[in-house]
Amino acid sequence: MEIKPYTFELLCRIRKTSPLIHNITNFVAMNSSANILLALGASPVMAHSIDEVAEMTAIANALVLNIGTIQEDWMESMLVAAKAANQKGMPVILDPVGAGATSLRTRAVKRIMDETTIAVLRGNASEIFSLAASSIKTKGVDSSLALSAQIVEAAKEMAREKRCIVSISGEKDLITDGTRVLRVANGQPVMTKVTGVGCGLSAVTAAFCAVAREEILFATTAAFALYGLCADLAIQISDKPGSFFVAFIDSLYTVGEKDIDSLLLVSEE
């Protein structure tokens, strides 16, 4: 798999076919996720009522479940939507925002992963680690060790056990299917100073998976790399969070083959 041409190919497919991405996401990230998807070329829709989620999933091309600001009835809607997505073989991306912070969130993620099939789990190191088997987990994770050997093992084991891609945003992103481990070095620290940027990557991952055939490991890697690359372009405009985010949205809209060819930083461990 040549990741650069593949990334560009998927980007072109997104822009050409405008896949419909059904988001059941948190209140904070709804607006930014929609704008990120639109700038990329995808079509976002937000719908959470149990009275319509199955129908919306039926016409969508990928589903994003994001548990930030979760509440009980939204949880039920997520399960209904994920089951509908599973039935039609459509990719489901799960963003475990704040898993480990409260038992409601940890429980929500576990329930979704137990009762439905997830294509990609995308979070930060602390969230992913909080979901790892207790055999791996010791006493919480020091964020400075975020992408340490311990986390790599936890991610690989989880990917094998759950048969999904596990992807971790960090200084150097990690994407694994349980066997192979890919790394993305694109991205900028200021991304952590803007809300919804992680959630937006989950949405972008959904768009990439929506237009990929089988290669979800590489589609996820392509999403991470392109997203980080757009931050690398935006930082040239501004390194302050307000104007950086504006430039980042602009970059998602304008990023092209030349940028990908010269700036994409993906490696395999």
Place this chain on the structure above:
Amino acid sequence: MEIKPYTFELLCRIRKTSPLIHNITNFVAMNSSANILLALGASPVMAHSIDEVAEMTAIANALVLNIGTIQEDWMESMLVAAKAANQKGMPVILDPVGAGATSLRTRAVKRIMDETTIAVLRGNASEIFSLAASSIKTKGVDSSLALSAQIVEAAKEMAREKRCIVSISGEKDLITDGTRVLRVANGQPVMTKVTGVGCGLSAVTAAFCAVAREEILFATTAAFALYGLCADLAIQISDKPGSFFVAFIDSLYTVGEKDIDSLLLVSEE
């Protein structure tokens, strides 16, 4: 009716009197609708609880109902608010986001239109078409035909039947009272690449109707034209969605008589 001086007159009234616009709208567009109304000179308020909507409507000057991210209890609040608005003769603007996509949304719009009196229905061609009488509707609408003769007929018939203004955003906007058909050529394609821009127009239409007396057809046309004109001004700053939207907000704040006189593009069919 001279549309240019009328548009400027309504804009001045909005800026002078700051009409209070009560929005029961979707989670994605709440922030952007509020900012759009503030930049224009109106006063937005968002309130959806059934325990306060009637009271809020009582002190407001116009009501916006927007069914994106609708759920059952919000639906009930919309009906209560619309009835309160009808009782005091205050204009209600309905934005049927995603009508046709799920039965919940189609049903929500039909129920609002059956049980209350709407002043203006504002959507895109596919949404409006999904609500048209089956006598008009054939097998869905090709978006390339969006503003074709078929849509014009559907809009006119709906306007006559429901005794409201039907307005459709598109390459060339359409506003009709069932008899007259007005067209607005202002606006930019990049508006479809920013979330909440359509919803924002519904809110702006509410502000214009709030300060108009009887001429709702022309107030709606003025709202569409001014909104598109602000996009025409913003595109001169940037044609990329992130920075375009920032410039668009700025334009709503600074747009003046000279811009209206030289750039407003309204015609009658």
Place this chain on the structure above:
Amino acid sequence: MEIKPYTFELLCRIRKTSPLIHNITNFVAMNSSANILLALGASPVMAHSIDEVAEMTAIANALVLNIGTIQEDWMESMLVAAKAANQKGMPVILDPVGAGATSLRTRAVKRIMDETTIAVLRGNASEIFSLAASSIKTKGVDSSLALSAQIVEAAKEMAREKRCIVSISGEKDLITDGTRVLRVANGQPVMTKVTGVGCGLSAVTAAFCAVAREEILFATTAAFALYGLCADLAIQISDKPGSFFVAFIDSLYTVGEKDIDSLLLVSEE
């Protein structure tokens, strides 16, 4: 208390320790409050479900309650969270958005203030006045009199009665503990043309109180002054609301000791 060095000291503490600010806030301001807190250097979390608010408060350093877009079940969550915060002695900041506009909102504020202990109440003059004892209140407040003697008296009395800081945003902000009255002259009128700016100040006040020890009166004053100062910096970039807000976020991220020393405008009455 030297307010300039104290303001800078608290800012440094926020940037160094990234206090976790638990927000139960309205749908409109969630995204902007999160971005404002991130730019400042704090860590925002939004969580409203009654199934997790106590746990979230337990790991947080301050709590913001904001009643814009309030609904019954969120109200219950606010009470649970505030009680958990009180138990651990963590500051609670209450933003009474729209108090006085509907009985639901007025009742919500009164219930929170009756059943829990608030460290800081932050609103505009009309909101604070609507909550004042009827002995003070006559027939509503003319906004042109917003910070008149009448309001100062109402704020002082409320602060003494409720044993909290009462702070009022306006042309010249007022912060009082019932005895002392501090004034902040920083800030720009265009702040009222961007949604969520007042809500964002409540969040910033929470961040300052989170890192202060006992001096809540001065921590609140420092928050107001720094916030207004960032607006004073941003207005030099743009005086239009879209681009002003982008520059304002950037200023929160870059503001430093030199700006504070030369531009902070705090006085005592």
